[in-house]
Amino acid sequence: MLHVKDLIIDYADGTRAVDGLSFSVAAGENVALIGANGAGKTSLLLSLVGILTPASGEILINDLPLSKDNLRQIRSQVGLVFQNPDDQLFMPTIGEDIGFGPRSFGYDEAETASRVTSALEELGIVHLGERSPLKLSSGEKRLAAIGTVLALSPTFLLFDEPTAFLDPRARRNLTSILGELPQGKLIATHDLSFAEQVCTRVLLVQKGKLVEDSGTGLLADESTLETAGL
Amino acid sequence: MPDIGARVHELRALENLAAGRTVIHRLHPLVKLIYTLVFIVFVVSCSRYSFAGLTIYLFFPFVMMAIAELPYKLMLSRVLIALPFCLFGGISNVIFDRGPAFTIGSVTVSLGMVSLATILVKMYLSVMAVLILVATTPFIDLTTQLRRLRVPTIFVMVFEMTFRYIAVLLEEVHSMMTAYRLRSGNRKALEMKHMGSFLGQLVLRSFDRAERVHAAMSCRGYSLHEIPRAPRKLGGVDLFALALVCLPTVLLRFIVIG
Ligand SMILES: Nc1ncnc2c1ncn2[C@@H]1O[C@H](COP(=O)(O)OP(=O)(O)OP(=O)(O)O)[C@@H](O)[C@H]1O
Ligand SMILES: [Mg+2]
Numbered sequence: 001m002l003h004v005k006d007l008i009i010d011y012a013d014g015t016r017a018v019d020g021l022s023f024s025v026a027a028g029e030n031v032a033l034i035g036a037n038g039a040g041k042t043s044l045l046l047s048l049v050g051i052l053t054p055a056s057g058e059i060l061i062n063d064l065p066l067s068k069d070n071l072r073q074i075r076s077q078v079g080l081v082f083q084n085p086d087d088q089l090f091m092p093t094i095g096e097d098i099g100f101g102p103r104s105f106g107y108d109e110a111e112t113a114s115r116v117t118s119a120l121e122e123l124g125i126v127h128l129g130e131r132s133p134l135k136l137s138s139g140e141k142r143l144a145a146i147g148t149v150l151a152l153s154p155t156f157l158l159f160d161e162p163t164a165f166l167d168p169r170a171r172r173n174l175t176s177i178l179g180e181l182p183q184g185k186l187i188a189t190h191d192l193s194f195a196e197q198v199c200t201r202v203l204l205v206q207k208g209k210l211v212e213d214s215g216t217g218l219l220a221d222e223s224t225l226e227t228a229g230l
Numbered sequence: 231m232p233d234i235g236a237r238v239h240e241l242r243a244l245e246n247l248a249a250g251r252t253v254i255h256r257l258h259p260l261v262k263l264i265y266t267l268v269f270i271v272f273v274v275s276c277s278r279y280s281f282a283g284l285t286i287y288l289f290f291p292f293v294m295m296a297i298a299e300l301p302y303k304l305m306l307s308r309v310l311i312a313l314p315f316c317l318f319g320g321i322s323n324v325i326f327d328r329g330p331a332f333t334i335g336s337v338t339v340s341l342g343m344v345s346l347a348t349i350l351v352k353m354y355l356s357v358m359a360v361l362i363l364v365a366t367t368p369f370i371d372l373t374t375q376l377r378r379l380r381v382p383t384i385f386v387m388v389f390e391m392t393f394r395y396i397a398v399l400l401e402e403v404h405s406m407m408t409a410y411r412l413r414s415g416n417r418k419a420l421e422m423k424h425m426g427s428f429l430g431q432l433v434l435r436s437f438d439r440a441e442r443v444h445a446a447m448s449c450r451g452y453s454l455h456e457i458p459r460a461p462r463k464l465g466g467v468d469l470f471a472l473a474l475v476c477l478p479t480v481l482l483r484f485i486v487i488g
C-alpha cells in the first residue's frame with residue numbers, strides 16, 4: 001500500500017505545489033493522476049521518492065514512513081520513471097544503466113547480471129542491452145528508462161508523462177507492457193485515452209488539491225475535467 | 231561548435247571502449263590504476279633533457295593499445311587536446327635555455343629545444359597512460375578503487391560528477407546552439423552580443439539538468455559515501471600481473487635512461 005496523508009509541498013520561492021493531498025494506492029492497482037499544467041503532479045511524484053521534502057504530511061510505503069533514514073529502503077520499493085528519459089539514462093550502455101541500481105544497492109555481479117537480463121526480457125528490449133542511450137529512439141529510451149527502475153524490483157512504479165514523445169505504435173506497446181507489469185502504479189499523464197486503457201482509478205488534481213477520486217468514468221465527464229482546467 | 235553532438239558521442243565513445251573484454255580490460259582495476267601511476271611517476275621523474283632515453287617508452291602505449299584493441303586514431307586525437315598547454319609551458323625553455331646541447335652538421339640544437347621535446351614526450355606518455363586506463367576500465371570501477379584507496383570522498387565525488395557533467399553540459403550546448411542557429415539565419419558562431427545571455431542560460435539549464443540526473447542517480451541508490459559495488463578482491467594472480475607490467479617500465483628507467 002502506498003499511502004499519502006495531508007501532504008503539503010512548498011518550493012523555496014514560496015510556491016505551494018501540493019496543498020493537502022490524501023489518497024492511497026493498493027498493491028497492484030493502476031491509478032491515473034491527471035490535472036492541468038502546474039497542478040502539482042510532478043512535484044507529488046518527486047516527493048514520493050524523497051527528492052522533494054514535503055513541508056508537512058505523511059507518506060507511507062508498505063507501512064514504512066518515508067524519512068531521511070530509510071530513503072534507501074523506500075527507493076528500492078518505489079521506482080520513479082522520469083518524464084525525460086535523457087535524465088535517467090547516464091551510463092554508456094543500456095545494460096550498464098539498468099545494472100546501475102542493483103550495483104548501487106550492493107548486489108553482486110551475478111545477481112546484477114540476472115536482474116539486467118530479466119528487466120530487458122520483461123520489456124522486450126534484449127537487443128538494446130549493448131546500445132548507447134544516445135542512439136535510441138524516444139520509444140526505446142522510454143522502455144530502457146523503465147528497465148532501470150524494474151531492475152530494483154520495486155512494488156510501486158511512478159510514471160511522469162510516460163507517453164510523451166511516443167508515436168502511436170510505441171504508445172500501444174507501452175500500454176500493453178504497463179498492463180502486464182504486476183506492480184501498483186501511479187501514472188501522471190495528460191493522455192486521457194492512455195489513462196483509460198491502463199488504469200482503473202483516476203485522481204484529478206487542481207492547484208495542488210485533490211478534486212476527484214473515482215473510476216475511469218471520470219475521463220469521459222467533460223464538464224468536471226473542464227472546471228479542473230483540463 | 232557545429233559538431234558538439236559528435237563530441238558528445240566521442241566522449242562517450244572512450245567510455246564505451248571500457249566495455250571491451252580483452253586481457254587488459256579484465257585486469258583488476260587496482261592493478262591498472264597502480265601501474266598507470268607508476269608509469270607516470272617514472273616518466274615524469276626523468277631529467278629534463280632525457281629526450282633520447284624517453285623515446286624508448288614511446289612504444290609502450292602502442293603495445294597496450296594493440297593488446298586492448300583500442301582504436302589508435304581516436305586515442306591519438308584525444309592526446310592532441312593537451313598539446314597546446316605543453317607547448318605553452320615548453321616554449322619558455324627554448325627562449326631562456328640557450329646553451330648548446332649538440333650540433334647536427336652546422337645546426338646547433340639548444341638545451342631548451344631538447345627540454346621542449348622532453349616535455350612533449352612526457353606529456354604524450356602521461357596523457358596516453360591515463361586515456362588507456364579510462365578506455366579499458368569502467369569509470370565506476372575506477373572510482374570504487376579510489377574510494378578503496380581512501381581518497382577522500384569529496385574528491386571522488388567531484389571526479390564522478392565532473393565526468394557525468396561534461397557530457398550533460400555538451401548536450402545542453404548542442405541543443406541550444408541548434409536552436410540559436412535555426413533562428414539566426416544559420417550563423418555558425420555565436421555573436422558577441424548574444425554571448426552573455428547564452429552563457430547565463432547555459433549555466434542555469436545545465437545546473438537544472440545536472441540536478442535531475444543526480445536525482446535519478448540517487449533514486450537508484452547512488453550515494454556519496456558508500457562503495458557502490460563490492461570491489462573485486464586483489465588475488466595472487468593480480469599481484470603477479472602488477473609485477474609483470476611494472477617490471478619493464480622500472481627496468482628501462484634504471485638501466486637505459488639512468
Ligand atoms: N523548481 C521549482 N521552483 C518553484 N516552483 C516550481 C518548481 N517546480 C515547479 N514549480 C511550481 O509548482 C507548481 C506545480 O508544478 P508541477 O511541475 O508539479 O506541475 P505538473 O502538474 O507536473 O505540471 P505539468 O503537467 O505541466 O507537468 C507549478 O505552479 C510550478 O510553477
Ligand atoms: Mg509535470
